[in-house]
Amino acid sequence: MHNASDRPIRVLVGKVGLDGHDRGARIIATALRDAGMEVIYTGLRQTPEMVVNAALQEDVDAIGISILSGAHMTVFPKIIALMKEKGMDDVLLTGGGIIPDEDREKLQAMGVGELFPPGTPTSDIADYIRNWVRAHRDF
Structure with missing residues (x-):
């Protein structure tokens, strides 16, 4: 018998909008899998609704x-609003890409978690998710 805390952390990795570059998202998905997490990768050109559903x-x-298109100030607020609407208060919304510090601070004030710049070691991202989930998810 396993108790729920033995189950792997489940992470959905998504690309929203018309940003056609998914190399970074694929690298992260692989790294999180290698760190023992279950990863669902939604592929390219998702809408915020598709990701949240x-x-x-x-x-x-x-x-x-993962967002490189510059649409982070549209995408993250939309996703966080949909998550709140659906009562997903104990789900972490994190991400990465090219996001200016000022925008990152605004997004975090809205409830978005850590946002990682390109080149962040994947182990840092895995550790952040693991620590957040331990602290916020009730198994």
Whole structure:
């Protein structure tokens, strides 16, 4: 018998909008898998609604959005609003990409978690997700 805390952390990795570059998202997905997490990768050109619905269906602990298109001030607020609407208060929304510090601070004030710049060691991202989930998810 396993208790729930033995189950792997489940993370949905998504790309929202017309940003056609998913190399970074794939690298992160692989790194999180290698760190023992279950990763659901939604692929390219997702809408915020598609990402949040997939996260609900998959019962994930965290959503990671990779964004390089510059649309982060549209995408993250939309996803956080949908998550709140659906009562996903104990799910981490994190991500990465090219996000200016000032925007990152605004997004974090809205409830978005840590946002990682390109080149962040994948182990740092895995540790952050693991620590957040331990602290916020009730198994």
